[in-house]
Amino acid sequence: MEPNEQPEKPFISKGADDFFINVYEIFRFIARFFREALRRPWEVKEFIHQCYMIGYKSLALISLTGFITGLVFTKQSRPSLAEFGATSWLPSLISIAVVRALAPLVTALICAGKVGSSIGAELASMKVTEQVDAMEVSAINPFKYLVVTRVLATTVCIPLLMCYTAVVGLAGSYLDVHLNEQTSLIAFIQKAFVNISFLDLGASLFKSTVFGFTIGIVSAYLGYNASQGTQGVGKAANVSVVVSMFLIFIEEIVIVQIVNSIR
């Protein structure tokens, strides 16, 4: 009963076949994620540990980027508003920009770079050094322990980080507005929040949740399915970042369209 010797002929072309097989595999991976995430027992301890690694350890970088983004954006917007003598609109302009667009995007892109690459590399190196197989043979479910915890952690942490980025970004903006227009903190806050609706906040939280899930699932998929060898590790890290960022932009466009049609 020797399996037949003929090499299989591709359906469309080799590249197209590989692409569709990959898409199919990713959807199976996502389906498996939901199946395993819902099944007890839950890996609470490892989940908290991952939240610490993913969320807390990103705070320093996020603080710096968020603060600078707010500050620079304010500085650069001032001349245009000054032409109309409308610099008093700065706080509300900036807050809309930060809450609707900048905070979710900056957070997601920074995390795609920092968290995505580290999840991709970590899982890939566990895979190629057979640590994943080692868990499997000692009757531990590596998908649950490694993948589910990390994807859940990015999905939960990135919206939280987004809120934090927004606050830090507005703080950066306030610093600049305070130094130039001598606006008080209370006045700044009043002006900043007058135009922010629950829809804005909700849409940004939703967007960040989607971004977080994307970063987690993409980098976990690539790491968990890394090909043999050490160069697979570097490749998994690299491709995780590129693919996550690409998908984040696509999702951003789609979600903005949907939200604007509701508004």
Add this chain to the structure above:
Amino acid sequence: MKPFTPEIDFDNTVISIRGLYKSFGSNHVLRGVDLDVHKGENVVVLGRSGTGKSVLIKIIAGLLKPDAGTVNVLGLEVEHLDNQSLRELRMKVGFCFQNGALYDSMTVGENLAFPIIRNQPKVRSAQRAKLVDVVLDAVGLSNTIDQMPSELSGGQRKRIGIARTLILRPDIMLYDEPTAGLDPITCTEINNLINEVQRRFNTSSIIITHDLTCAKVTGDNIAVMKEGQFIRQGNFDTVFATGDDLIKEFYDYNFIQ
């Protein structure tokens, strides 16, 4: 040659493989493998690199699915088990990876405790520490308990890998190239450890190797693999007494190195 091991129970077959085939695309790795392992027996699988030895034991452990054939381990058909039964079976089958496969984010002690924490959550920490001490002592590395895997040598990693496998008290041990890449003295230590594990923990084993010394010292039964099939089986002397070119080639190849 290894002296006859009286503990082997030839009426009790713990692993029985019949007509096993496995291909990766057009690469036909296993082409009709038959193998029996009896209780208490060390079976050595000898073969050149890339002949599919690792694939064979990965199928036994349920990490890979065969294309055709049956794999019966401790009376169960591995292929057809549901998740729960496969989990239970895996606790009884220990797998030692080629490079130890230690979890490199954990210390040696945590590596050893991990399978117990996950599989036997009711075991209290004091008792767990005792179990860790016992297996660490069995592999002679009690002093490394707080070290990270990256601080260990290749031979130490393998021994810790063996200890981590032993901690669940398996009935069957699968060793993937336990002596590859080690100096002769460390090889001897590992070979002795394999025999000691066989006696002390009363295990049946499959030992994969291309090291003839290891085969000679640890094997009760030796199976030589070539191009995805076993071309000869028996004890060391019967396998190598033949004038068969294939065997001779393997023998010479090993000793020239």
